[in-house]
Amino acid sequence: MxxxxxxxxxxxxxxxxxxxxxxxxxxxxxxxxxxRFADGEIFVQIEENVRGVDVFIMQSTYPPAEHMMELLxxxxxxxxxxxxxxxxxxxxxxxxxxxxxxxxxxxxAAKLCANLLVQTGADRVLTVDLHSPQIxxxxxxxxxxxxxxxVLMQYFxxxxxxxxxxxxxxAGGVKMGRAFAKRLGADLAIVDKRRTRADQAELMNVIGxxxxxxxxxxxxxISTGGTxxxxxxxxxxxxxxxxxxxxxxxxxxxxxxxxxxxxxxDEVTVTNTLPLRAAxxxxxxxxxxxSKLLSKAILNIHHEESISSLFI
Numbered sequence: 386m387x388x389x390x391x392x393x394x395x396x397x398x399x400x401x402x403x404x405x406x407x408x409x410x411x412x413x414x415x416x417x418x419x420x421r422f423a424d425g426e427i428f429v430q431i432e433e434n435v436r437g438v439d440v441f442i443m444q445s446t447y448p449p450a451e452h453m454m455e456l457l458x459x460x461x462x463x464x465x466x467x468x469x470x471x472x473x474x475x476x477x478x479x480x481x482x483x484x485x486x487x488x489x490x491x492x493x494a495a496k497l498c499a500n501l502l503v504q505t506g507a508d509r510v511l512t513v514d515l516h517s518p519q520i521x522x523x524x525x526x527x528x529x530x531x532x533x534x535x536v537l538m539q540y541f542x543x544x545x546x547x548x549x550x551x552x553x554x555x556a557g558g559v560k561m562g563r564a565f566a567k568r569l570g571a572d573l574a575i576v577d578k579r580r581t582r583a584d585q586a587e588l589m590n591v592i593g594x595x596x597x598x599x600x601x602x603x604x605x606x607i608s609t610g611g612t613x614x615x616x617x618x619x620x621x622x623x624x625x626x627x628x629x630x631x632x633x634x635x636x637x638x639x640x641x642x643x644x645x646x647x648x649x650x651d652e653v654t655v656t657n658t659l660p661l662r663a664a665x666x667x668x669x670x671x672x673x674x675x676s677k678l679l680s681k682a683i684l685n686i687h688h689e690e691s692i693s694s695l696f697i
Contacts, residue, residue, distance in 0.1 A: 390469070391687045392435060396444040396455035399476060402657055402676055403443040409680035415440075417462075419455055427451060429458040437469040439687050441511075443679075446479035446498070447636065447659050453479065453498065457505045464506035472686060473507045476658035476679065477634050481516035484523075499523035511682055513658050513675065514605045514633035529692055531682055533633035533656045534561075536673050538568055540654065541601065541631075548626075550574050550595055552602045554616050562603050571601070576616045591616075596624035606634035607655065610641035614648040621649040634658050635672070642667055 394415035395403035407414045416432035440463050444456040456473060463471050483494035499520070502510060509527040521528050549571035553562035559575055566573040574593025600620050607613055613630045620628055628650050635655030645653050646667040653667070656675040678695060685692045 390437065391439050391441070391683075392433075393441045393443060393474075393683065394431070394459065394463075395442065396452065396459055398447065398452040398455065399443045399445045399660075401660060402445075402476060402679075405657075405674065405676035406443065406680045406683065409677050410683065417459060419459070427454055427458055429455065429462050431459075431462050431466050434466075435463055436467040439470050439472075440468040441472045441474050441683050441686075443474040443476070445477035445659055446475060447477055448479070453501070457501055460502070460505045460507050470508045471506060472509045472511055472683075473502055474679065474683065475510060475512045476675065477636075478512045478515055478520070481520055484517040484520055495520050496523045502526075509686070511679075511686065513656075513679075516605055529682065529686065531678065531692070532696055533658070533675055533678070534565060534568075535695065536656055536675050536678055537631055537633075537654065538565070540673055541569060541629075546599045546627075548597070549599045549601060550593060552576060552591075552593075552595070552600050552616065552620065554602055554604050554612050558604060561605070565601075565603055569601075572598075574600070576619070591619055591623060595620050597626050599627045600625045600629070602628065602630045604630075604632045606636050607632045607641065607645075607653070608636040609639050610637070610644040610648075613650070613653075614644050617648045617650045627651050629654065631655065635661065635670070637662065637666075642670075645669070 392415040393407055394417040396419050404414055418430045418432055420428050422428055442459045446453045460471055480494035480498050486493055503526055511529045513531045514533050521530055549569055551562050551566035551571050552574045553559045554576045563573055574595055577590040577592060602613055602616055617628045629652045630650050631654040633656055642663055653670045656673045681695055682692050
């Protein structure tokens, strides 16, 4: 039974997911008004008493930047309303790709976002599959890092595919790919690529045997789709039987849907950490529900219990 002292509220970025989480929690979504003035400025008001309450604020911070501003203002409003504890639940942590200074005079936006959350009054953060795990060190408050792998694993296990090889799209994804392959009883292949720009990559080689096999390309997010599509074409050229792309976060920016629809990919599987921002996404795109995992994590945090049991 959920304690009455727990309340989940949300901004405009993650309302559908927040409502799904509340159904698992067995309570209604907290009342909060997040609207705009005539000039576009954001107005936030918590419409119920949260004094002493354990408040969870759900908001993914994908573009536009107003989503981050909504989250900060919700945190500020709860702090000023004397909430007992404020947890920012960020299924998708935006600006995570700007996690280091790899060029002269660039912003480390991920650290900036962390500072903003802490200084505004968040007591802890709950997020899913950070693009760079070291971002956890940017926070001076507790951060709980969930993985979407259990949800993805359950789905792919149900497909009963044979002769599967998990494909890591770059060297950074080898650790995640190896763990995924081990659980599926599959082999691992690695795409060796060279990145020419921040959002573009040039494929170089595939390390591993993929001919005649079912290939599962695993990544943390799909943005423009360029890397996934290049990898799929190379896998097809090398004789792959079936190609499935999967990721925790379906960002799908630019012409991503068109590229994925035209690529030799049988299915694109993501979770609903972000909404599909398209009226007619390709039929090959499948969205898995992560609300049950998030609800369990929220309950464990509320009851001061470990969430490690939710990891893969």
